[in-house]
Amino acid sequence: MRDTLKTAYIIARREFAAYFATPLAAVFLTIFVAATGAFAFYIGGFFERGQANLFAFFAYHPWLYLLLVPAVAMRLWAEERKSGTIELLMTLPVSPTEAILGKFAAAWAFIGLALILTFPMWITVNILGNPDNGVILTSYIGSFLVAGAFLAIGSFISALTKNQVIAFILSATICFLFLTSGMELVQNVLRSWTPRIVSDAVASMSFLSHYEEITRGVIGLDSIVFFASLIVFALFANAIAVSQKKSA
Amino acid sequence: MAALIEATALRKTFGAITAVDGISLSVRKGEVLGFLGPNGAGKSTTMKMITGFLEPDAGSARICGHDVLEEPKAAKAKLGYLPEGAPAYGDMTPATFLRFIAEIRGFEGNDIKSRVIAAISRAGLDSVVDQRIETLSKGYKRRVGIAQAILHDPPVLIMDEPTDGLDPNQKHHVRELIREMAPHKAIIVSTHILEEVEAVCTRAVVIAKGRIVADGTAEDLLRRAPTHGAVTLRVLQADAERIAKTLADLASVARVETTAEPDGRSLIRALPKADAAPAKAIGDLLRRESLSFEEIYVERGKLDDVFREITTSTQA
Ligand SMILES: Nc1ncnc2c1ncn2[C@@H]1O[C@H](COP(=O)(O)OP(=O)(O)OP(=O)(O)O)[C@@H](O)[C@H]1O
Numbered sequence: 001m002r003d004t005l006k007t008a009y010i011i012a013r014r015e016f017a018a019y020f021a022t023p024l025a026a027v028f029l030t031i032f033v034a035a036t037g038a039f040a041f042y043i044g045g046f047f048e049r050g051q052a053n054l055f056a057f058f059a060y061h062p063w064l065y066l067l068l069v070p071a072v073a074m075r076l077w078a079e080e081r082k083s084g085t086i087e088l089l090m091t092l093p094v095s096p097t098e099a100i101l102g103k104f105a106a107a108w109a110f111i112g113l114a115l116i117l118t119f120p121m122w123i124t125v126n127i128l129g130n131p132d133n134g135v136i137l138t139s140y141i142g143s144f145l146v147a148g149a150f151l152a153i154g155s156f157i158s159a160l161t162k163n164q165v166i167a168f169i170l171s172a173t174i175c176f177l178f179l180t181s182g183m184e185l186v187q188n189v190l191r192s193w194t195p196r197i198v199s200d201a202v203a204s205m206s207f208l209s210h211y212e213e214i215t216r217g218v219i220g221l222d223s224i225v226f227f228a229s230l231i232v233f234a235l236f237a238n239a240i241a242v243s244q245k246k247s248a
Numbered sequence: 249m250a251a252l253i254e255a256t257a258l259r260k261t262f263g264a265i266t267a268v269d270g271i272s273l274s275v276r277k278g279e280v281l282g283f284l285g286p287n288g289a290g291k292s293t294t295m296k297m298i299t300g301f302l303e304p305d306a307g308s309a310r311i312c313g314h315d316v317l318e319e320p321k322a323a324k325a326k327l328g329y330l331p332e333g334a335p336a337y338g339d340m341t342p343a344t345f346l347r348f349i350a351e352i353r354g355f356e357g358n359d360i361k362s363r364v365i366a367a368i369s370r371a372g373l374d375s376v377v378d379q380r381i382e383t384l385s386k387g388y389k390r391r392v393g394i395a396q397a398i399l400h401d402p403p404v405l406i407m408d409e410p411t412d413g414l415d416p417n418q419k420h421h422v423r424e425l426i427r428e429m430a431p432h433k434a435i436i437v438s439t440h441i442l443e444e445v446e447a448v449c450t451r452a453v454v455i456a457k458g459r460i461v462a463d464g465t466a467e468d469l470l471r472r473a474p475t476h477g478a479v480t481l482r483v484l485q486a487d488a489e490r491i492a493k494t495l496a497d498l499a500s501v502a503r504v505e506t507t508a509e510p511d512g513r514s515l516i517r518a519l520p521k522a523d524a525a526p527a528k529a530i531g532d533l534l535r536r537e538s539l540s541f542e543e544i545y546v547e548r549g550k551l552d553d554v555f556r557e558i559t560t561s562t563q564a
């Protein structure tokens with residue numbers, strides 16, 4: 001176990017540095033910080049609401065993740081397969097689990113960094129009023145969890161193809177389905193041709209419902225279990241994909 | 249002593265293509281096995297299975313006694329592998345890349361630094377240590393791959409075309425390196441350069457269409473050359489016809505060719521019958537009959553000829 005964590009950590013460090021070796025990191029961080037702010041001010045009506053909280057800010061995170069997280073995830077495995085470095089990595093004394101954990105952790109930490117860089121929002125709202133900082137903290141955690149779930153899905157998809165563009169489009173689509181599965185529109189369609197139990201099951205998979213709950217300040221066990229099991233499941237599928245499709 | 253690399257009846261198909269069709273190999277410490285075969289013969293695929301990267305459809309591979317699929321970590325810890333094309337993380341520099349490899353290999357503290365420094369100097373990377381790998385020339389990329397493979401001084405070394413893309417000096421350097429490491433390791437190198445086999449390999453295995461078609465020393469292979477053991481004499485043109493006739497009568501000689509040279513001499517070439525070595529008989533004959541000649545030499549044959557013959561004719 002210690003070895004697993006240590007190896008995963010070494011891989012994570014390399015991956016994390018790799019984001020900064022290209023302009024990707026700068027582009028991503030800038031866009032994320034700018035876009036979360038812009039959404040909050042212009043679309044969310046941050047000022048007009050006249051309330052000292054960050055609801056308007058957090059509400060748009062999942063939608064932003066829809067584009068940005070697949071962009072972070074797409075290179076994780078597709079690039080290794082394309083450049084052939086997967087052959088190097090998988091013939092080092094590294095297990096697929098360690099490699100997957102390391103890569104996932106690096107990408108998640110990268111998004112965590114992006115979230116941390118939005119701290120001016122938090123400072124602003126604290127200057128303007130007396131927000132409930134507990135709710136803000138849980139919202140940050142919720143946002144981070146949603147990103148983690150998207151990322152795990154993206155990492156899995158990335159292991160299925162050499163082509164980063166395909167990886168991007170597929171994971172964005174799948175994440176979109178997960179995100180919207182609780183919405184009325186989707187539910188109406190589902191209810192018309194599936195039994196109740198199916199549409200309810202699909203609704204319970206919705207990221208948005210869980211996320212909204214968390215941003216109201218309630219981190220329920222069910223939400224934690226939901227996101228955690230989704231991440232574990234996607235990473236598990238990722239491990240299978242990596243060992244099955246190494247060369248083809 | 250047990251073999252350090254042991255492959256048993258490896259088989260791999262990709263859809264309709266049978267890339268490897270029952271290859272067994274065992275390599276002991278001190279052996280350098282040259283792995284030869286035409287493009288698409290299955291060399292790389294075989295190596296990928298031996299190193300545990302590809303799962304074979306049938307058969308198994310062991311490194312230092314560890315099955316590569318059942319005890320992958322133990323096996324891979326004993327292995328240094330240069331994959332085909334020497335892949336490496338392009339966004340890193342040789343220094344940071346080798347450091348990463350050393351950490352993954354479990355080195356700690358000062359060991360990391362000393363291992364990296366040693367690998368850099370052995371692979372001749374000193375001048376490019378801080379340049380991004382993706383901007384290196386092909387030969388330097390290959391050297392990064394070699395440095396990575398030998399960094400932990402593994403008992404088993406498998407290299408897929410290590411000298412591909414290297415300049416003659418560097419080729420020589422890599423061959424020296426292999427020769428130097430050979431006594432303490434079991435090594436497999438694939439190559440398309442046949443002199444390499446004579447230069448560094450203790451043994452050559454030739455495969456074609458996924459099967460082994462020859463396995464022996466370079467000398468064994470040469471023995472299969474049609475011109476192996478052929479004897480050529482340089483004689484005065486006046487004597488040529490008589491000598492050629494006498495040689496042709498020998499039991500071990502299949503055929504005699506005579507070519508006239510502009511300087512009044514002739515070259516007589518006596519080609520051996522299969523598996524025969526007429527050199528001694530010819531020597532005896534020349535002495536007995538007091539036939540005079542100016543030069544005499546015995547041909548060893550060309551590996552290229554052998555290679556072409558066994559990889560094209562053995563199978564339909
Ligand atoms: N991933 C793959 N999918 C489909 N076919 C493959 C795959 N990998 C190898 N092959 C096929 O298997 C056969 C053997 O290929 P391999 O790379 O082992 O040859 P090789 O002996 O290394 O050739 P070269 O000298 O050109 O490197 C070829 O016909 C190749 O097309």
Ligand SMILES: [Mg+2]
Pocket residue numbers: 291292293332408
């Ligand atoms: Mg090859």
